[in-house]
Amino acid sequence: MSTATTTSLTVQKLGGRLGAVLSGVRLGGDLAPETVAGIRAALLAHKVVFFRGQDHLDEDAHEAFGRLLGTPVAHPTVPSADGRYSFPIDSDYGGRANQWHTDVTFVPAYPAFSVLRAVVVPPYGGNTLWANTATAYENLPEPLRQLADGLRAVHSNAYDYAALRPDAVPEQLARFRDVFASTKFLTEHPVVRVHPETGERTLLLGNFVQRISGLTGADSRALVALFQAHVERPENTVRWQWQTGDVAIWDNRATQHYGVDDSDDHVRKLRRVTIDGDVPLGVDGQPSRLLEPSSVPDPAFGIASGASTAEPAA
Numbered sequence: 080m081s082t083a084t085t086t087s088l089t090v091q092k093l094g095g096r097l098g099a100v101l102s103g104v105r106l107g108g109d110l111a112p113e114t115v116a117g118i119r120a121a122l123l124a125h126k127v128v129f130f131r132g133q134d135h136l137d138e139d140a141h142e143a144f145g146r147l148l149g150t151p152v153a154h155p156t157v158p159s160a161d162g163r164y165s166f167p168i169d170s171d172y173g174g175r176a177n178q179w180h181t182d183v184t185f186v187p188a189y190p191a192f193s194v195l196r197a198v199v200v201p202p203y204g205g206n207t208l209w210a211n212t213a214t215a216y217e218n219l220p221e222p223l224r225q226l227a228d229g230l231r232a233v234h235s236n237a238y239d240y241a242a243l244r245p246d247a248v249p250e251q252l253a254r255f256r257d258v259f260a261s262t263k264f265l266t267e268h269p270v271v272r273v274h275p276e277t278g279e280r281t282l283l284l285g286n287f288v289q290r291i292s293g294l295t296g297a298d299s300r301a302l303v304a305l306f307q308a309h310v311e312r313p314e315n316t317v318r319w320q321w322q323t324g325d326v327a328i329w330d331n332r333a334t335q336h337y338g339v340d341d342s343d344d345h346v347r348k349l350r351r352v353t354i355d356g357d358v359p360l361g362v363d364g365q366p367s368r369l370l371e372p373s374s375v376p377d378p379a380f381g382i383a384s385g386a387s388t389a390e391p392a393a
């Protein structure tokens with residue numbers, strides 16, 4: 080009988096800039112170390128990796144697999160529904176992430192990896208796109224790379240939800256205000272982050288960005304739009320059409336993603352386990368800084384992003 084220790088992992092590239100389909104593995108908490116090492120290497124190389132047919136996973140096995148990549152962390156403000164790290168991304172909670180973003184960048188040590196599992200898939204639409212923020216930086220003209228290297232940006236969870244979602248119903252607005260933005264976080268990150276495992280330079284932007292430090296609103300918006308456009312170029316992205324039982328894992332330090340909101344009122348349910356990251360460093364070695372509040376409070380359940388890794392001395 081085939082067991083985890085005899086798994087042979089195959090990697091098939093999906094896009095030129097990022098994305099690969101991994102097959103020959105049944106995900107769970109019991110994978111052999113060499114299989115985990117193979118998945119991690121593919122993840123760092125391809126930024127987002129996809130697995131079909133993982134229907135056997137439940138909440139426990141999903142989390143147990145996540146633990147092979149690092150320490151699961153709770154969302155800083157949204158409580159876990161059932162005392163688990165698995166975070167629901169459900170269409171009926173207004174969970175339509177149709178803005179380009181990197182998960183949880185409003186705290187300093189935002190997650191390194193997200194492991195997303197499709198539980199209920201709509202009959203059409205609801206695809207997810209990912210963009211490679213390392214190639215977005217690498218392909219900038221030299222003068223723009225130099226400009227980006229010296230910039231820092233403030234990220235916050237307290238963005239103008241109503242302005243982004245003019246069709247939001249009052250329950251969605253209340254949930255955003257009372258849950259998602261119940262604690263207002265402001266974090267200053269370098270716009271160019273040096274990846275702690277690959278050494279690559281990545282653009283650290285996305286929809287939690289409020290402004291570029293030291294610039295006026297108009298200049299800030301123009302510069303964010305300029306760099307963000309390089310992230311979002313179609314050639315710099317890959318698109319995944321979900322089937323039930325699919326799992327996607329992405330390197331949250333080298334990607335942005337976008338959930339396409341085009342499945343009308345059909346139900347879409349995914350579960351996400353996020354794995355702790357560390358405090359970003361810019362090209363000058365300066366770390367990200369939490370501006371507000373004075374520390375990341377403990378979530379209602381589990382540990383918060385950044386809690387498993389030491390703060391840098393600086």
Ligand SMILES: [Fe+2]
Pocket residue numbers: 176180181182336
């Ligand atoms: Fe997300």
